[in-house]
Amino acid sequence: MAGGSSRVGGGSYGERVFKKSCGLLRIETLVVEKYEFICDEEGNFPIAWMCRKLGVARSSYYEWKRNRGVLNSYEIRRAELADEVCSIFASQRARAGARGITAELRRRGHHISVKLVARVMAENGLAACL
Numbered sequence: 288m289a290g291g292s293s294r295v296g297g298g299s300y301g302e303r304v305f306k307k308s309c310g311l312l313r314i315e316t317l318v319v320e321k322y323e324f325i326c327d328e329e330g331n332f333p334i335a336w337m338c339r340k341l342g343v344a345r346s347s348y349y350e351w352k353r354n355r356g357v358l359n360s361y362e363i364r365r366a367e368l369a370d371e372v373c374s375i376f377a378s379q380r381a382r383a384g385a386r387g388i389t390a391e392l393r394r395r396g397h398h399i400s401v402k403l404v405a406r407v408m409a410e411n412g413l414a415a416c417l
Contacts, residue, residue: 319351321343322347324337325337325341325348365407368399368407369410371392372404372407372411372413373413375391382415382416389404
């Protein structure tokens with residue numbers, strides 16, 4: 288690098304370059320958290336300015352705000368599935384694992400994988416007791 292070096296320790300080969308590692312160890316905030324912050328501060332600062340500073344698209348913020356609290360078809364299906372998995376789990380006295388619950392759901396006509404049932408069980412804190 289000619290001229291002003293951005294390397295640590297005088298610019299010798301193999302040293303760290305600040306510009307290339309600036310975001311490596313930084314904890315990234317979720318986009319939803321940024322949207323919630325913008326929503327909370329809406330009266331104090333211009334929305335366009337906050338979106339620009341936080342690195343989110345203004346149109347995406349407005350879409351999030353419009354659809355906030357509205358469940359999509361995936362979320363509705365997932366909630367119904369969680370209810371059914373919990374009821375099967377309770378009816379089998381906490382002895383059925385993901386494979387057993389999947390088999391029961393398939394008998395009831397659902398097209399579902401063992402992996403999805405396992406995820407739903409984990410999200411709801413269900414674990415089979417032997």
